[in-house]
Amino acid sequence: MLYPLKFRSQYFEKIWGGQKIKKELGKDTGKLTNCGESWELSAIPGKESVVTNGYLAENTLDELVEIYMGDLVGEKVFDENGNEFPLLIKFIDAQADLSVQVHPDDKLAEKRYGTNGKTEMWYVVQADEGAGLYVGFKKGVTKQQYNQVVKDGNVDSLLVFYPVKKGDVFFIPAGTVHAIGKGVFVAEIQQSSDVTYRIFDWNRVDASGKSRELHTLEAEDAIHFDDTCTYKIPYEQVENKSIPIVNCKQFNTNILKFNKTLEKVYAKIDSFVIYICIEGKAHVVYGGEAQPIEKGEVLLIPATITELAMLADGDCTLLEVYI
16 A cells, blocks of 8 residues: 655755755755755656655655556556656755756757656745845847847846745746846755756856856757746735645645644545645654654655645644646
8 A cells, every 4th residue: 555655865966055955954964065955856867766664665756656657646647747757856055046047848858858848936945135036037038139148148137036035936937047046945846857958157167167068059949038927926825724826737836834633635636746844844644654744854645545634743834736
């Protein structure tokens, strides 16, 4: 019988990373001095998440999909994605500005690599005073203007800057130029893709004096210059109820802030559910077992589980993700 699954975090050193994954989430990032990313749920080849609880411990996520198929991810999700788990969940700590980048959409990614594209969203877990995100071009920017600023080395002059605070939500469709600004710590929910086109890297170099590779030519065809999306997503927080914050073809995300016992029913969605704990602690009760989840942890609820109970240990905030 499948059950709520926990996975081992994977930590990655980045030139722009810091120490918030350790300080904010209490994770043991070892000797990494600039830990930029903590991957919580991944089926990216070579970076597959490993189960840590129950009889399936030490199995990888891709192995589980291959064995349990629709029972794990949902029949419709399996029909559409096969053995490819469709989402990737991360925490990202930007001690310095991330590169300005763009991701291809499904059509372009399929044409170039035979993979899906990368639509994503950010939930701001913590932000330093004055910190913010760069999302989308200013109104009316053309491909000609873009090509000129690429040559001039000041792509950031065309971007919209959003000051942010804890709890802010941003939706980043594939084709949107963006960058996480220094001092921002986010939870990221995205399509399972590691394809990134780096357009501008703030003219910085590494310890050996080398700049990172740019992908300006590949990026030009990936950018949606005519996109009019609302990137910052407004929502009203209501206690003890799942509140939708992002609904798109690639994933749905709700925010759940609760302080009592809740009964959850998933019979209508035919999908796995991912819980990302943003604040506090709770227990997920299923089959007579109580599985704890606390800040910085992720639980994968298989699609065959259609009912369970959530017990809050004080105030708890979760992101609730499904297809």
